[in-house]
Amino acid sequence: PRAHLTVAAEPVADVDPRLFGSFVEHLGRAVYDGLYEPGHPAADEDGFRTDVLALVRELGATTVRYPGGNFVSGYRWEDGVGPREQRPRRLDLAWHSLETNEVGLDEFARWARRAGLELVLAVNLGTRGVQEALDLLEYCNVPSGTTLSDARVAAGTPDPHAVRMWCLGNEMDGPWQLGHSTAEEYGRLAARTARAMRQLDPSVELVVCGSSSAQMPTFGTWERTVLEHTYDVVDHISCHAYYKLTDGDVASFLASGVDMDRFIESVAATADDVKAATGDDRTMTIAFDEWNVWDAEHYEAQEKRTAVDDWPVAPRLLEHSYTVADALVVGGLLISLLRHAGRVRSANLAQLVNVIAPIMTEPGGPAWRQTIFHPFAAASRLARGEVLRTSLRADRLTTARYGEVDVLDAVVTRDEAAGHTTVLVLNRATDAPTVLTVDLAALGAVGTVEATTLTDADLTARNTLTEPDRVVPVPLREVRREGATLTLELPPASWTAVTLR
Numbered sequence: 001p002r003a004h005l006t007v008a009a010e011p012v013a014d015v016d017p018r019l020f021g022s023f024v025e026h027l028g029r030a031v032y033d034g035l036y037e038p039g040h041p042a043a044d045e046d047g048f049r050t051d052v053l054a055l056v057r058e059l060g061a062t063t064v065r066y067p068g069g070n071f072v073s074g075y076r077w078e079d080g081v082g083p084r085e086q087r088p089r090r091l092d093l094a095w096h097s098l099e100t101n102e103v104g105l106d107e108f109a110r111w112a113r114r115a116g117l118e119l120v121l122a123v124n125l126g127t128r129g130v131q132e133a134l135d136l137l138e139y140c141n142v143p144s145g146t147t148l149s150d151a152r153v154a155a156g157t158p159d160p161h162a163v164r165m166w167c168l169g170n171e172m173d174g175p176w177q178l179g180h181s182t183a184e185e186y187g188r189l190a191a192r193t194a195r196a197m198r199q200l201d202p203s204v205e206l207v208v209c210g211s212s213s214a215q216m217p218t219f220g221t222w223e224r225t226v227l228e229h230t231y232d233v234v235d236h237i238s239c240h241a242y243y244k245l246t247d248g249d250v251a252s253f254l255a256s257g258v259d260m261d262r263f264i265e266s267v268a269a270t271a272d273d274v275k276a277a278t279g280d281d282r283t284m285t286i287a288f289d290e291w292n293v294w295d296a297e298h299y300e301a302q303e304k305r306t307a308v309d310d311w312p313v314a315p316r317l318l319e320h321s322y323t324v325a326d327a328l329v330v331g332g333l334l335i336s337l338l339r340h341a342g343r344v345r346s347a348n349l350a351q352l353v354n355v356i357a358p359i360m361t362e363p364g365g366p367a368w369r370q371t372i373f374h375p376f377a378a379a380s381r382l383a384r385g386e387v388l389r390t391s392l393r394a395d396r397l398t399t400a401r402y403g404e405v406d407v408l409d410a411v412v413t414r415d416e417a418a419g420h421t422t423v424l425v426l427n428r429a430t431d432a433p434t435v436l437t438v439d440l441a442a443l444g445a446v447g448t449v450e451a452t453t454l455t456d457a458d459l460t461a462r463n464t465l466t467e468p469d470r471v472v473p474v475p476l477r478e479v480r481r482e483g484a485t486l487t488l489e490l491p492p493a494s495w496t497a498v499t500l501r
């Protein structure tokens, strides 16, 4: 197959660095026996693993959403602050686990700062409401001089956490969610909570819950109703999406970005419709605060612990081992998010450590990068600045799920500060290389060209405890430049990052 990409000098949107966010939930071994493991040879004095911290930094994530996910809908944040020996042990109904509260807000905020991650907090609107959200905001953002801010100071955090972005609950449209509500009920509660939070701290940025997926029966009407209640008091509406390989249909799987494009565009259309109806002049932007490859339905179908006397601490849950194909899809989803950078101002790869994660750990043992680590790290490092206008002419291939799609997908960014242009490209053809020509004439002179690609003859290959670097990006040799035209021979089923300086 062949494709031709023309790059214009004209930017379509700036890339908000928060597009490369991550997510840590109190779930399985994400926190305990994951990023936190006192007694591990690499643990620091606070019990956090320095080897995991180093990988988080290398991943290049910019924000971390915390502490859930479904977990937050039953969480009492006060349980996790103050003297550790006095912290309660609680039932976590979302994941049928025992929460020891050994790690709570202050420890996690300190860890996030060391990891270079901006903390994004979710409030519990499942079992709680306005007052508890206000209490948490006071604890975090008021410098001192009130009972809750002084409690933070006394607990060893003199400076406020200064949390800017807040999620108003999590997936409240999902029947599995503690406190699951109708759009009407949730919309009213979210509006009351948002107004109150803004009265306390007008600088907060608020994310209202959209749908848990575009496949939810209430998708569309949920967004409309919730925004009718909240449009004037929130800043972003959330999207969540998990993609999976179904019945071995690799072609459709590699085209998952098509679904993400449609999802973003239909949420934007609904939001614009509410904007027109309410007469508000602000455009509602999107926080895509959970996205990844994961088979959530398979998880739902599994037999689970339900016994009242069986509440394990940090069980192995959602420990998905990612393949090459999964990494290509993650790379494709990053292209979709970047293409919509004007509308999607924040996104969070779900999640960060052990739980559907780019980073895995073994208790007492090593930490390693899953396949999906690599496209995320490359995009976060290279695709900053502005997204440039492009036009693509490409051969088409047929997929069972999305019909005819372009054989490849691409996005181009220009980072003036770093002095480079980046082309990210997913080759969806699985049986032959695709020859891509890129017309760079509009960009003026281009000096050096570097390209790395993620590909493998075995699309099921993974990185594991015993073979942690089985799948890594390799230099792409088939690159030619003649004048302002770049020619790349992209291996079948590959994700490539090209940097032009």
Ligand code: AHR
Pocket: 025, 068, 069, 070, 071, 170, 171, 212, 290, 350, 351
């Ligand atoms: O990321 C795992 C779970 O997926 C989250 O807890 C929930 O919000 C979503 O359904």
